[in-house]
Amino acid sequence: MACYLTTAKHMALYWSFGTVLLLLAITAPLALAFGFGAAAAARSRFLPLRWFGQIYIAIVRGVPDIAFFLFFVIALDQAFEYIRHKVKCPDWDQPIRQGSDFVVCAAAKLPMGNAAQWVHETYGFFLAVLTFAIVFGAFAANVLFGAMRAVPRAQMETAEAYGMTPRQIFRRILVPQMWVYALPGLSNLWMVLIKSTPLLFLLGVEDIVYWARELGGSKTPRFTDYPHGDWRMWYFLALLVFYLCFTRVSEVVLERLMVRLTHGQATLGGEAQRKVAA
Amino acid sequence: MSCWETLTDYGLRSIGIGERLLPRSDFTLCQQVVLIGSGMIWNVYFGLVALVTGFVLATAVALGKASGQTVTRKLSEWFIFLFRGSPLFIQFFFAYFAFQSLKSVSSVFDPFSAAWLGALIVLFLNTAAYSGEIFYGALRSVPKGDAEAADAYGLSGWPRFRRIIWPTMLRLAWPAYTNEAIFLFHATTLVYFSGFPAWQQKGDALYYASYFADKTFNPFVPYPILAGYFILLTLVILSCFGLINRRLNRHLPQEQRLRVKFRPNLIR
Incomplete structure (x- = not known):
C-alpha cells in the first residue's frame, strides 16, 4: 500500500494539491487588487472611470460564472494573440477570422509553437489565474464598494474638518476602517474561492480532479504494477475530505482575524471588546 | 434552411425530440440561439425540481439544527457542513462514481448514474443544506413576542409552528432565499461538466454553448447568448419570488417590508 501511494503518478497528484494552493495564493491578492481598483473606480468623480467600475461589477451579476470561466480563457488567449499579431506582423494581409478559424502569424502564437511543455502548462495556469482574478475581482469589488460606503459618515466629516484632502481621507481614514466591514463579505468570498478551485480542471490545467480521475480509473496488470478496479469514488471522497478540512481551518482562522480587526473600531463588536477589556 | 425550420428541428433537441444530428458546419446565429435555448429546458428542470x-428538506434541517435534541442537532449541523463546506463540482464527481459502483450491487441504481436523477439528487441535497442554513438563521430571528403571543392564544405544537413561526421564518428568510434560488439555477450549468455525461448529446444550455465555442473557435457568440438566457431566467425568478414576497409581507405597513435585493452570484 505504501508503495502504491508513492508511485510517480501519485507524486504528481500530491504536487497538484500544491498547484491548487499556489492558485489560491496568487489569485486571492490579485483579485483583491482588482476589486480594490474597481471599487475605487466606481467611487471616482471622473465619469468614464466610474462607469467602467460600475459596469465591471454589474456584468458579473446574473450570469453563471462557469460560463465566464469557459469564455475568458478563449477570449483572453485570442486577445493576447491578436495584440501580438498586430505588433509583430504589421504587413499581414489575410483576415484573422477565416470562417471558423482563428489565424495569426506564426511569430504571434502564444506560447510559441516550438516552446517546451512546461511553458505551455505555465501559460495555461497563467490564463486560469487571470480568469479567476477577473471574476473574483468583480465580487471583491462589490464587497469593498459596500464596505467603503459603510464607514461611518462622521469619521469622514471629522477628517474633512481637520482639513485633509480627499486623497488623504481615502488613504488615512477610509481604507484603514473599511476592512472590518469588508471582512465578512471577503471571508465568504474566500470560502467560495476555495470551493471554485476544482474548476481549474475545466480550464485544462492538470489539477487534483484530473489526477483523481486518472489514478482512480480501473487499471489492468498490463500497464501497471498495481492493478485495481474503479477506485475513482474513493479518490473523490479523499478530495471531499480535503476540501472540508480546508474550509474548516479557514473558518477558524478568519474568525480570529475578525476579532483582531474589530479591535478599536467604532462598531458594536469593537464596543463589546472594549467593555470586556475595561 | 429558414429559422422556423431550425426551431422545429432543434427546439426540443435537448430532450431528444427532433433532428438527431447536431449541426456540424456553417453555423447560423439562429441555430445557436435555438439549441442553447433548447438546453435551457434542462437547467429549468434541474433548478425547479431541486x-x-x-425547500421541504431545508425546513426540516433548519428545525433540526434549532432543536433541543443533541442527536438531531448534530446530524443537521453535519449535513449542512458537509454540503456547504465542499465544492459542488467535487460532490457531482463523487456522487457519479458512487452511483456507478452501486450499479454493480443492484440494478435499482441504474437510473441514478444518469444526469436526470443522479445530478438532481446532488442538487437537491446541496440546496437543502444552503437554504437550511438560511432558514435556521431566520428561525433564530423570529421575534420573541410572536412566539409569546402564540402561547398566550393557547397555540402549541403543529398549529403554533404552521400558523405563527413558519410564516414569519419564511418572511425573514425570503430575500436571502431568493438569492439562493438564483445561485441554484446558475449551479445547474455544472451538471454536464462534472462526472455526469450527456447521453446522445442531450445537454444543458452550457453544454451546447461550449459545443459551438469549440466548433467555431469563437466564444463571442454562444456565451453572450447563454448569458442573455440566464439574465432572462434570473429576471423571471426575481419576479416570481417578488410576488411571493409581497404575499408574505401583506400584513405589514409598506415601509417595514423586507425588500428582495439581488446580490451577485457566487459559485459553490
Whole structure:
C-alpha cells in the first residue's frame, strides 16, 4: 500500500494539491487588487472611470460564472494573440477570422509553437489565474464598494474638518476602517474561492480532479504494477475530505482575524471588546 | 434552411425530440440561439425540481439544527457542513462514481448514474443544506413576542409552528432565499461538466454553448447568448419570488417590508 501511494503518478497528484494552493495564493491578492481598483473606480468623480467600475461589477451579476470561466480563457488567449499579431506582423494581409478559424502569424502564437511543455502548462495556469482574478475581482469589488460606503459618515466629516484632502481621507481614514466591514463579505468570498478551485480542471490545467480521475480509473496488470478496479469514488471522497478540512481551518482562522480587526473600531463588536477589556 | 425550420428541428433537441444530428458546419446565429435555448429546458428542470424538493428538506434541517435534541442537532449541523463546506463540482464527481459502483450491487441504481436523477439528487441535497442554513438563521430571528403571543392564544405544537413561526421564518428568510434560488439555477450549468455525461448529446444550455465555442473557435457568440438566457431566467425568478414576497409581507405597513435585493452570484 505504501508503495502504491508513492508511485510517480501519485507524486504528481500530491504536487497538484500544491498547484491548487499556489492558485489560491496568487489569485486571492490579485483579485483583491482588482476589486480594490474597481471599487475605487466606481467611487471616482471622473465619469468614464466610474462607469467602467460600475459596469465591471454589474456584468458579473446574473450570469453563471462557469460560463465566464469557459469564455475568458478563449477570449483572453485570442486577445493576447491578436495584440501580438498586430505588433509583430504589421504587413499581414489575410483576415484573422477565416470562417471558423482563428489565424495569426506564426511569430504571434502564444506560447510559441516550438516552446517546451512546461511553458505551455505555465501559460495555461497563467490564463486560469487571470480568469479567476477577473471574476473574483468583480465580487471583491462589490464587497469593498459596500464596505467603503459603510464607514461611518462622521469619521469622514471629522477628517474633512481637520482639513485633509480627499486623497488623504481615502488613504488615512477610509481604507484603514473599511476592512472590518469588508471582512465578512471577503471571508465568504474566500470560502467560495476555495470551493471554485476544482474548476481549474475545466480550464485544462492538470489539477487534483484530473489526477483523481486518472489514478482512480480501473487499471489492468498490463500497464501497471498495481492493478485495481474503479477506485475513482474513493479518490473523490479523499478530495471531499480535503476540501472540508480546508474550509474548516479557514473558518477558524478568519474568525480570529475578525476579532483582531474589530479591535478599536467604532462598531458594536469593537464596543463589546472594549467593555470586556475595561 | 429558414429559422422556423431550425426551431422545429432543434427546439426540443435537448430532450431528444427532433433532428438527431447536431449541426456540424456553417453555423447560423439562429441555430445557436435555438439549441442553447433548447438546453435551457434542462437547467429549468434541474433548478425547479431541486428547489421545490429542497425547500421541504431545508425546513426540516433548519428545525433540526434549532432543536433541543443533541442527536438531531448534530446530524443537521453535519449535513449542512458537509454540503456547504465542499465544492459542488467535487460532490457531482463523487456522487457519479458512487452511483456507478452501486450499479454493480443492484440494478435499482441504474437510473441514478444518469444526469436526470443522479445530478438532481446532488442538487437537491446541496440546496437543502444552503437554504437550511438560511432558514435556521431566520428561525433564530423570529421575534420573541410572536412566539409569546402564540402561547398566550393557547397555540402549541403543529398549529403554533404552521400558523405563527413558519410564516414569519419564511418572511425573514425570503430575500436571502431568493438569492439562493438564483445561485441554484446558475449551479445547474455544472451538471454536464462534472462526472455526469450527456447521453446522445442531450445537454444543458452550457453544454451546447461550449459545443459551438469549440466548433467555431469563437466564444463571442454562444456565451453572450447563454448569458442573455440566464439574465432572462434570473429576471423571471426575481419576479416570481417578488410576488411571493409581497404575499408574505401583506400584513405589514409598506415601509417595514423586507425588500428582495439581488446580490451577485457566487459559485459553490
